Amino acid sequence: xxxxxxxxxxxxxxxxxxxxxxxxxxxxxxxxxxxxxxxxxxxxxxxxxxxxxxxxxxxxxxxxxxxxxxxxxxxxxxxxxxxxxxxxxxxxxxxxxxxxxxxxxxxxxxxxxxxxxxxxxxxxxxxxxxxxxxxxxxxxxxxxxxxxxxxxxxxxxxxxxxxxxxxxxxxxxxxxxxxxxxxxxxxxxxxxxxxxxxxxxxxxxxxxxxxxxxxxxxxxxxxxxxxxxxxxxxxxxxxxxxxxxxxxxxxxxxxxxxxxxxxxxxxxxxxxxxxxxxxxxxxxxxxxxxxxxxxxxxxxxxxxxxxxxxxxxxxxxxxxxxxxxxxxxxxxxxxxxxxxxxxxxxxxxxxxxxxxxxxxxxxxxxxxxxxxxxxxxxxxxx
Numbered sequence: 001x002x003x004x005x006x007x008x009x010x011x012x013x014x015x016x017x018x019x020x021x022x023x024x025x026x027x028x029x030x031x032x033x034x035x036x037x038x039x040x041x042x043x044x045x046x047x048x049x050x051x052x053x054x055x056x057x058x059x060x061x062x063x064x065x066x067x068x069x070x071x072x073x074x075x076x077x078x079x080x081x082x083x084x085x086x087x088x089x090x091x092x093x094x095x096x097x098x099x100x101x102x103x104x105x106x107x108x109x110x111x112x113x114x115x116x117x118x119x120x121x122x123x124x125x126x127x128x129x130x131x132x133x134x135x136x137x138x139x140x141x142x143x144x145x146x147x148x149x150x151x152x153x154x155x156x157x158x159x160x161x162x163x164x165x166x167x168x169x170x171x172x173x174x175x176x177x178x179x180x181x182x183x184x185x186x187x188x189x190x191x192x193x194x195x196x197x198x199x200x201x202x203x204x205x206x207x208x209x210x211x212x213x214x215x216x217x218x219x220x221x222x223x224x225x226x227x228x229x230x231x232x233x234x235x236x237x238x239x240x241x242x243x244x245x246x247x248x249x250x251x252x253x254x255x256x257x258x259x260x261x262x263x264x265x266x267x268x269x270x271x272x273x274x275x276x277x278x279x280x281x282x283x284x285x286x287x288x289x290x291x292x293x294x295x296x297x298x299x300x301x302x303x304x305x306x307x308x309x310x311x312x313x314x315x316x317x318x319x320x321x322x323x324x325x326x327x328x329x330x331x332x333x334x335x336x337x338x339x340x341x342x343x344x345x346x347x348x349x350x351x352x353x354x355x356x357x358x359x360x361x362x363x364x365x366x367x368x369x370x371x372x373x374x375x376x377x378x379x380x381x382x
Contacts, residue, residue, distance in 0.1 A: 017315070020325070022078075023332035024314040025049035027291060029082055029268065031301035035061050037072040044304050045076035048311050051335055052082025052135070054301060057094050063131050063357045066098060067349070070132035080345040084135040087124050090154050092138075095127050099357070100364040102127070103371045105139060106154030109167050110375040117167045121174020121182070123367050128180045130352050130360050134344050137183045137230060139171040141218040143191035151196050159191070161217035168218055172225050179344050184222065186232035186270060187257060188246055189215025193234050197276030202234040203243055211239065216261070223263045227342070230268050231257075231295065233276030245277045247290055254294035266338055268297035273306055284313030292324060296331040 029052040032041050045053075053073050060066045070083050086092050090104020108120045121139070128136050142148065143164055144156035157167045168184070175182040186197075188211060193202035206215075219229065231253060235243035239251065246252040247269045257263050270277075272286045280286065287298045287310035298314075300307045318325040339345050 020315050020318050023328050024311055026051045026332040026335050027298055027314060028311060029054055029084060029297055029299050030307050031056060033058060035059055035065060036069060042076060045073065048307065049078055051297060052084055054084040060094055060098050063098050063352050067132040067352055080339040082135045083133045084137060085128060085133045087128055087136045088138045088140060088155055089124055092155060095131060099127055100361045102364055103368050104154035105157050107375060108371050109157035111371055112378055113374060114170050116371060117170035118174040119367060121171035122177045123364060125175040125178025125180040127360060129178055129349050130356060132349055135181045136175055137185060139168050141168050141184045142186055142189055143215055145191040147192045147194050148190055151193060156191065161214050165218050165221045169222060169225060179347055181227040181344050183228035183230055184219060184226040185230035187219055187229050188252055190232055190234055191215055197233040197274055199275050201245060201276045201279045204234055204236050205238055208239050220261050223261050226265050228266045228268050229257065229263060230270055232270050233274055245280055247277055248280055248293055250293040258294060266297060267295045269295055269299050271299050271301040273300060273302050284309045288313050288317050291327055291331060296334055
């Protein structure tokens with residue numbers, strides 16, 4: 001008996017817990033401070049093994065440095081990670097200091113030229129590619145109503161949903177031409193939102209009928225075109241009764257987006273560190289709430305301690321609640337399948353040369369000039 005005890009193999013690590021850790025990591029896209037991968041960031045990436053990272057202007061100095069930073073991040077993530085950025089042009093242009101400012105959606109839309117809408121997506125997609133990104137959380141699909149003018153400005157192209165669909169479709173095609181995945185945002189629509197969800201919870205008291213006919217038309221029409229749909233932190237009490245952010249609402253994500261609209265791509269939250277969603281609770285509650293409501297990916301853009309808290313909360317809740325565990329595993333499997341089917345994620349961009357960067361800078365400038373001149377000509381003809 002003593003001999004058997006000495007030769008008995010050690011107890012295996014809890015397989016379920018390890019699988020849940022891997023799955024929970026796949027549900028996160030994270031951001032961080034700094035322009036290189038510090039010891040702290042390495043530790044965070046190793047611990048969480050996120051599905052992807054997102055960079056902001058605070059992370060970007062030059063094109064080459066950005067490319068090297070993303071390449072360094074890849075080493076600590078699972079295969080085919082999402083390498084994300086917000087690149088719309090105009091107000092939201094993370095690469096404008098590293099390359100050349102790109103025109104805003106509103107400026108391009110003012111030309112009335114569909115070919116330029118697509119060219120806009122292509123130019124921005126090529127910017128993303130040369131810097132090493134494979135996902136662009138763009139274009140904005142919100143409608144440009146008067147209520148949101150101070151918040152969205154030139155990010156929204158039109159109050160006419162059909163016109164918004166036209167621009168959005170062409171921009172997505174341009175991104176695809178460049179080998180970059182795009183995103184519809186901010187579902188179900190911030191066009192009537194008077195407040196910035198970075199600081200507040202917008203409460204949009206619009207009827208279901210009007211939302212369906214107007215704000216939701218881009219998602220209904222382009223449901224097969226959006227690789228990602230980003231859900232916003234705004235409340236729609238005429239639909240959900242309570243002032244629950246859409247990002248935490250199964251009514252919006254599961255019932256409307258998935259079932260009624262029939263969307264089959266990936267659902268990602270807007271940044272769960274924004275005040276609009278933190279009105280409903282702590283960041284760990286928001287992460288669990290988004291996945292429980294039917295989301296696939298939690299976006300966490302800033303603080304390491306909040307990222308860790310969200311990651312650990314997903315694991316704890318999955319271990320406690322078998323129904324939530326199935327949701328976590330379901331989304332992780334969906335993400336893994338999506339990654340395997342997406343050639344954009346497997347394609348590795350070469351390190352950018354000064355010549356390539358110079359060509360890209362020139363291309364952006366030439367496109368901006370063409371947009372300016374065509375918009376001016378159209379204005380003069382009106």
